[in-house]
Structure formats: structure tokens, C-alpha cells
Amino acid sequence: MLPFWRLDPPFRFAIYIAFAVLFASGAAWLAADQLKETSNGEIWQQAAAYLLMVHGGAAMVTLMLLGALFPVHIGRAWRAKKNRATGIVMLAFNAVLIATALGLYYLASEILRSWASNLHIAFGLAMPLLFLAHVKTGRWSSTPRVPRRGPGSQAPLPCGQEGSRHPASRENQYSGLGLSFVTWVNRAQVPPTNHRPI
Numbered sequence: 001m002l003p004f005w006r007l008d009p010p011f012r013f014a015i016y017i018a019f020a021v022l023f024a025s026g027a028a029w030l031a032a033d034q035l036k037e038t039s040n041g042e043i044w045q046q047a048a049a050y051l052l053m054v055h056g057g058a059a060m061v062t063l064m065l066l067g068a069l070f071p072v073h074i075g076r077a078w079r080a081k082k083n084r085a086t087g088i089v090m091l092a093f094n095a096v097l098i099a100t101a102l103g104l105y106y107l108a109s110e111i112l113r114s115w116a117s118n119l120h121i122a123f124g125l126a127m128p129l130l131f132l133a134h135v136k137t138g139r140w141s142s143t144p145r146v147p148r149r150g151p152g153s154q155a156p157l158p159c160g161q162e163g164s165r166h167p168a169s170r171e172n173q174y175s176g177l178g179l180s181f182v183t184w185v186n187r188a189q190v191p192p193t194n195h196r197p198i
């Protein structure tokens with residue numbers, strides 16, 4: 001059974017798309033902004049305006065998705081004590097991005113606005129790496145643990161043999177899919193039950 005804090009595929013897909021559009025439009029705006037002073041400056045100026053429009057639209061959808069994440073993902077994973085460390089960093093980064101975006105709209109002081117812009121850009125460009133770390137550690141923390149067995153391990157197996165003597169231990173050592181192989185081996189050791197049809 002899947003962990004109850006895992007996102008439904010369509011919702012997960014929507015989050016990935018929303019952040020991909022935010023990242024791509026933000027990064028492309030940075031490039032267009034640099035090219036404003038070149039000979040084709042007018043085209044780049046126009047492109048930058050369109051990119052910010054796409055970015056602002058994606059931000060609105062993202063805010064809706066982030067709100068929906070609280071009951072179905074964040075609250076559930078928090079109560080299950082799963083992946084809290086990178087989860088908190090995700091929340092903090094998103095809070096900074098939202099607060100600085102608000103600053104970009106409403107801060108009157110040029111100095112504060114340029115701080116908000118620099119912070120927004122720095123945290124925004126780091127988002128893909130943070131996503132990768134969050135999802136990877138999240139998947140790892142949600143994977144059921146199987147005690148390590150193999151050559152040298154004396155842990156008894158469910159079939160009664162010692163780990164190092166078990167015929168499967170060499171295969172365990174060299175198997176690329178170690179964890180699933182061990183699970184499969186252990187399952188194979190369970191004697192068949194004599195179920196009588198009711």
C-alpha cells in the first residue's frame with residue numbers, strides 16, 4: 001500500500017509543471033533582462049514582459065497548489081514524522097519566494113526592492129536542487145527497512161539459517177537491486193499455508 005502522505009500522480013504532476021514553468025520563465029527573464037541593452041533590445045524587452053506575465057500567472061496557480069498541499073501532504077507527513085528536515089526547508093524557501101514576490105509588487109524603496117529581487121532570484125534558482133533533495137530523502141524515508149543481511153552478518157533469517165551461511169547471501173551482496181532482492185528472498189522462505197477454500 002502507498003504511504004498516505006504520497007501525492008496522487010495528477011497532483012504531483014501539477015506541482016512539478018507549476019514549478020518548472022516558474023523556474024523556466026524566471027531564468028529566461030534573467031537572460032532577456034541582460035539582453036535588453038543589445039541591438040535587438042526592443043524584442044528582448046517585449047519578451048521579458050511576456051515572461052513575467054507567464055511567471056506571475058504560474059505563481060497564482062502555484063499558490064493554490066501549495067494551499068492544497070497542506071491537508072493532503074504536509075500535515076500527513078508531519079504527523080508521520082517523515083522527511084521533516086527537507087520539508088521545513090521547502091516551506092521556508094517557498095515562504096521567502098512568496099514574501100519577496102510581494103515585495104517586488106509593493107515595496108516603494110528602490111533599495112528594498114533590489115534586495116527583494118536578489119533574494120527572490122537566489123532562492124528561486126536553488127529550487128530545483130531543493131526539490132531533488134526533498135523528493136529523494138522523502139522516498140528514502142518512506143521505504144520500509146529490511147535488516148541488512150549478507151556475508152559476515154550473523155542475523156538469523158526467518159528460515160532459521162544464519163545470514164552468512166544462507167545460500168542467497170552471495171547473491172544479496174552482488175545484487176544491484178539489493179533491497180528488493182532481500183525482500184523477495186525472505187518472502188520465498190515463508191512456507192506455503194494450507195488454505196482450504198471456504
Ligand code: HEM
Pocket residue numbers: 003005006007008012015016066069073074077078079082083084086087088090091094134135137138139141142
Ligand atoms: C512547500 C512544501 C512542500 C512541497 C512543494 C512538497 C512537494 C513534494 C513532492 C512533489 C514530493 C514527491 C511526490 C511524492 O512522492 O508524493 C514530495 C515527497 C515527500 N514529501 Fe514533500 N513537499 C513539501 C513539504 C513537505 C513537508 C513539510 C514534509 C514533512 C513534514 C514533506 C514530506 C514528504 C515525504 C515524506 C515525501 C516522500 C513521499 C513518498 O514518496 O512516500 N513534504 N514532496
Ligand code: HEM
Pocket residue numbers: 019022023024025026027029030052053055056059060062063094097098101102104105117120121123124125127
Ligand atoms: C521556482 C523558482 C523561481 C524563480 C527562478 C523565480 C524567478 C523570478 C524572477 C527572475 C523574477 C523577476 C525579478 C524582478 O523583477 O526583479 C520573478 C518575479 C516574480 N516571481 Fe518568481 N521565481 C521563482 C519562484 C516563484 C514563486 C514560487 C512565486 C510565488 C508563488 C513567484 C512569484 C513571483 C512574482 C509574483 C514575481 C513578480 C512578477 C511581476 O513583476 O510581474 N516566483 N521571479
